[in-house]
Amino acid sequence: MTEAVKILDLPTSDAAARAEHVTKIYGEGGTRVVALDAVSAEFGRGKFTAIMGPSGSGKSTLMHCLAGLDSVSDGRVFLGDTDLTGLDDKALTNVRRDRVGFVFQSFNLVPTLTALENIRLPLDLAGRDPDPGWLDTVIDTIGLRDRLGHRPTELSGGQQQRVACARAMVSRPEVIFADEPTGNLDSRSSAELLAFLRRSVDQTGQTIVMVTHDPAAASYADRALFLADGRIVEELDNPTAERVLDLMKRLDVPTPTET
């Protein structure tokens, strides 16, 4: 099966995730929305990619499709060598559990569980014991060892988001998808979180795909993709905040005010 896929997907790329002519259509008739319009993109292994674009441009939709959270209307989505478009719910569940990690903008943690329990949740769901060395590493990188027994409501937004990142990393996923992880954070917490993500890419070779509309956030990435009306309109390597802002002005994107 994997062999066959490989033969089909010439040339074999080093991409951790890949979209091929992905189209996503919501609704029918009058309410029909083309959220993604034949999008093709590759996300390199060990790379930190930012997906940018105005609100409603299809950033979240692309991410959901890449991560197997949502089905595509047309085209194909690969995680490594696996074609996600043909998988049933059971197989997708396994993919989510073992091969990808998520960080969302809000509502990231299960309110009834402590921080540590939240971090271990994917492993508990899979019924696996954590690799103790790795769990320690992850906890140390987020720097919340003394708050592990706390409930989400007892943590600040930045701390909650760091716990969410730790949870995303704990199962050593191939790709971590983050949808506006800093959207609800103040600039200082944002900077801490982004630095943390950057470190995990540099030090452990983690692949990260992050949706954001904040140029400062995008500057932490290795590459930025720009979406507009469900199409990829531009790419930037090693983006800086200024270059992203310039590009956004050029693309006539209303630059975000402080959120």
Added chain:
Amino acid sequence: MLRLALKGALARRLRLALTAASIVIGVAFVSGTLVLTDTLNATFDNIFGDAAKGVSVVVRGQQAFAGSSENGPADERALVPEAMLQKVSHVPGVASASGVADGYAQLVYKGKAVVNGGAPNLGTAWVGDVPANPLHLVRGRAPVAADEVVIDEKSAAKFHIAVDGPVQVVVSGRTFAGKVVGIVRFGSNSALAGATVTAFAPATAQRLLLGTHDEWTTVQLSAQPGVSQETLQQRVRTSLSGEHLQVLTEKQYVQDQADNVKSQFKFFNVLLLVFAFISVFVAVFIIFNTFTVLVAQRTRELALLRALGASRRQMLSSVVLEAGIVGVVAGVTGLGLGVLVALGLRALISSLADGLETVALQVQMRTLIVGMLVAVLVTVTAAVVPAFRASRVPPVAAMRDDFVLPTASLRRRNRIGFALLIIGGVLLASGVRDGSALRIGLGALSMFRAVTALSPLLSRPIVGGVGRALPRFWGTPGRLARENALRNPRRTAATASALMIGVALTTTMSVMAASITTSANAAIDDSVGADFIITANNFAPVSDSVASAVASVPGVGAVTSFRFGSMKVGNSVKQVQGVTDDTVADTLRLKVASGDVRSIVPGSVLVSQDAADSHHWHVGSPVHVTFALTRAQTLTIAGIYEKNPIAGDYMIGLSTYDANFRNRLDVVVAVKAAESANLGEVRAGLARALKPTPSLQLRDQTEFKQDQKRQINQVLIFVLALLLLSLVIAWLGIVNTLALSVFERTREIGLLRAVGMATRQVRRMIRLEAVVIALFGALLGVLLGLGYGAALVQALHSQGVDTTSIPVLQLVGYLVIGVLAGITAAWWPARRASRLDVLQAIASE
């Protein structure tokens, strides 16, 4: 996953505790009933074991069939001749043989009848110093002379009767003066299930209780050491072969006696269990509702778990597990409460049957298992559908604010509802026509399901209609309350349905009770010709001396004794009434269809038109019957009367009755005054004649009717009290649903508060919503109950319930109760809602 479920349950403990409470009541009810049943059974085993202590083998007469105790005295047997006693006393291995003479003996002391509620008044023989004697002297000495008696400790204490006290004893056929020479205790207990005991010297007992001098009720044998019950039984059987006698070991005898009494409690136990299961049924709705709401509220959390890799199966099992935890907690609590319930019921029974000292409460393994099973299975079953829904939450829902769980379409639900309604209606109608309880039950059940299925549909017009008044009286809070009740028709419907069950059953019972009362009154008017009716408390037996005493009162025209018994016609056991041969036409208004009912000559029988029709009998037809005592007999039909609820289907003359039954006790004595007599004077005369038998009640027709009504109402109140529990459970359900809704609408309430709604208005809004929902449930319940009640009355037509009467005032009362239930249920949720911190509420996720 287990941890997640546990933590989740812990975090939602308040909501789940409320849910658990609904099933706790049902479990307590179920387990309490089981504990009580076991305790009573053990008590009777104990009592009869005590009575037969020291006995190895019992010899008694045979029976053609076992009569039903509902028909009258069930234990109709031939006596054992003295010659048989002599014979078996020489069987090797017999240490001692004694004759027992049991019968009716009512003690009267200082003009008061020594009675204990409706418990039997037992007369027996003092069998002397043999191990088989269950009576032990505590004071005085044994009875020797014909006027000497010993009486039980309890009665002596209760009526302050001392040794040497002069007493009167009413036995079958006569009243005589006697003297108490001793006080006895029964077995290790002091009482025989509350019965009063009067013991005579053996020959006296034979003469007074059995009307013979050389026969016994039973013969009891004690074995010599080393001879087993079974061995002795075999030897006695051999020596008595050819005689129509039954030889039982002590074990068999005790079993038989205890079973007899237990079967009389069985009805009570089954009744309690039925109501216990109604409570459980109501709880199912509430649990289902709660879990549905909980799952809906946790959509995002569940989706997050799915996004993190939880499988559908894990989602399903996490909700089921949570339900399981609730079930286990509820089971343990319910079992604990059940023991308390049993204690209460035991106290109730003890006070009804004073002196029934039960053994310690019997909590058997079976009770624990059944209780836990009911709790866990019911909770889990009710949560399965919501759990399944939880497993269908797609992972993207975690990221969308506006995701709503898809539900099965209401159109399909309505279609199923209408189909069920039609099926139920047809079943009910055909069940009523053919008198099939099964079809009536199934019909009622499916109608009920139909109404629950249709209630979301009904909620729009009814809740909307009822709610239309709200804005007029209560302004914006009223309007919002109405909208809130309409907002989620399924939830409103499920909450209302729980209340509907209780109200529907309550209404059914009320309609039935009212109809039975009306019909009974009409029946008494139509069919009782007597001016006065004499009975004992609870229709306990009355000595036949009463009828003869009454007959000689001046101004009395006719006196009829009514006795009852079982008779086999073909293969079915029927009730037969024995009535005074030539007066029944005076005291009962019999409408003669054919033949003559004025005088029932020996060997003849009067039958109802119904019985005659179904057997194709005519006047003069032979009727082949079997009596327990005298076996196959042939009676001739003397007359056929139209259906008469008091006369029943078969009446024989007392001469025929006495020839075929050992029982000589009346249940009712009816008196018709002579044409010219002054009723007041006759009544005074009757009262004087009844002086020696003070436990009897003398009533005229009006009083008798009132008494019947009072008895029907007593049953109704008892049943309503049991139904009250299901109402309490439904009430808890309303509390729970409201609390959940308030929680769900935290932001919205915060917003309302922010734009200026006063706390008082918030409370009013919640309260009105509760009232609307409760009223909706009560209304559906009353309507459904009216239908059921009318159907059941129709089904009871052949039993003489021929008028449907609707107790309008009671039904209005139930609606008012519904409103009150809503108001009170809203108290706590409303308080919570009004205390929300505005800023926090708005900021909350």
